[in-house]
Amino acid sequence: MQTSVTTLKLPADWRDFVALMKPRVLTLVVFSGACGLIASNTAMHPVLAFAAILAITLGAGGAAALNQWYEADIDAKMARTAQRPVPSGRMEPQAALYFGVAISVFSVILMELVTNRLAAALLAGSILYYVIVYTVILKRRTPQNIVIGGAAGAFPPVIGWAAATGEVTLLPFLMFALIFLWTPPHSWALALFGKTDYAAAGVPMMPVVAGEAATRSQILLYTLAMAMVAVLPWALGLTGALYGWTATILSAAFIALSAQVARRTSDAAMREEKQLFIFSMAYLFVLFGALALDRVMSI
Amino acid sequence: MTEIDEVAYRARQKSRAKALAIVLGAMVLLFYAISIAKLVINR
Numbered sequence: 001m002q003t004s005v006t007t008l009k010l011p012a013d014w015r016d017f018v019a020l021m022k023p024r025v026l027t028l029v030v031f032s033g034a035c036g037l038i039a040s041n042t043a044m045h046p047v048l049a050f051a052a053i054l055a056i057t058l059g060a061g062g063a064a065a066l067n068q069w070y071e072a073d074i075d076a077k078m079a080r081t082a083q084r085p086v087p088s089g090r091m092e093p094q095a096a097l098y099f100g101v102a103i104s105v106f107s108v109i110l111m112e113l114v115t116n117r118l119a120a121a122l123l124a125g126s127i128l129y130y131v132i133v134y135t136v137i138l139k140r141r142t143p144q145n146i147v148i149g150g151a152a153g154a155f156p157p158v159i160g161w162a163a164a165t166g167e168v169t170l171l172p173f174l175m176f177a178l179i180f181l182w183t184p185p186h187s188w189a190l191a192l193f194g195k196t197d198y199a200a201a202g203v204p205m206m207p208v209v210a211g212e213a214a215t216r217s218q219i220l221l222y223t224l225a226m227a228m229v230a231v232l233p234w235a236l237g238l239t240g241a242l243y244g245w246t247a248t249i250l251s252a253a254f255i256a257l258s259a260q261v262a263r264r265t266s267d268a269a270m271r272e273e274k275q276l277f278i279f280s281m282a283y284l285f286v287l288f289g290a291l292a293l294d295r296v297m298s299i
Numbered sequence: 300m301t302e303i304d305e306v307a308y309r310a311r312q313k314s315r316a317k318a319l320a321i322v323l324g325a326m327v328l329l330f331y332a333i334s335i336a337k338l339v340i341n342r
Contacts, residue, residue: 010311014318047336051329114333 012091019085020068020096021061028284029060029156032179035288036157036172039295042164048114052163055111056156059123062104063130069096070135077201080194119163126155143209150183171238174229181226182284185219185258189277193270216262223258227251230287239294246290250283
């Protein structure tokens, strides 16, 4: 008599598909995209505005899913990412790939339907940039991965602005530049206290390749450049005092924290580095919130 | 596949089907709302 044993793997849970979209990163994407849209001061039907933000969210989520599909091998080697759906084995890589492609394509079609071609093209460009330029080309090759790849995360306010106005002017460009210059100090603060993880996975993050001292100096340099860009909208008369003072005070605090990190040598606790990482997230949320509020109040 | 495996498998399928139904329902509502909004704007 013959017996056959069938082992069926459990299909991924729906929560795994949500996790694939990096929901914590998405909060910043949604917020900065909404701020770009609001800061444009353009009347937009609330349903279309909601759909435009949804398209930005799904586009970023799709790019994140494709990133996790491609990086499953290095994610498996890092404690911080080993429990993600694909490296942990809860989801088949192919499911992540199909999901990522499907929602990326859907997001661009949705954007085109509800807003305009420029916004849809920018959204498509940001997805391709994150997946191809950052994930496939830069991430495993150069310590500049975060610097050049950071542009992908800087797109949402520009897309939000373009969705509302159909054009890109100086202010959204400055919002882009702000996130672009904010990304290195933010990511390198994380890389400093997660250095061993990156080294184990063979990812050439700045602290792994150039050393901690060089990374700390670079953090301060990028922070200074970011602070200058942060006050530019006020200096150029594009915003009022609410944003101007918020940018000045928060940027001064950012510089102080970065200077503290730059002066230090390594220790196990990495307290200042963790402080800088947490502060950097609050910085962007408060600054963009102030910018949107300032622009709305100026009507 | 044991009986326990099969129960877990079916439960997972059911939960995914429910989530998908909710997403599809939300999409229908969204596209309906978008159509109405576009009609209002173009009126």
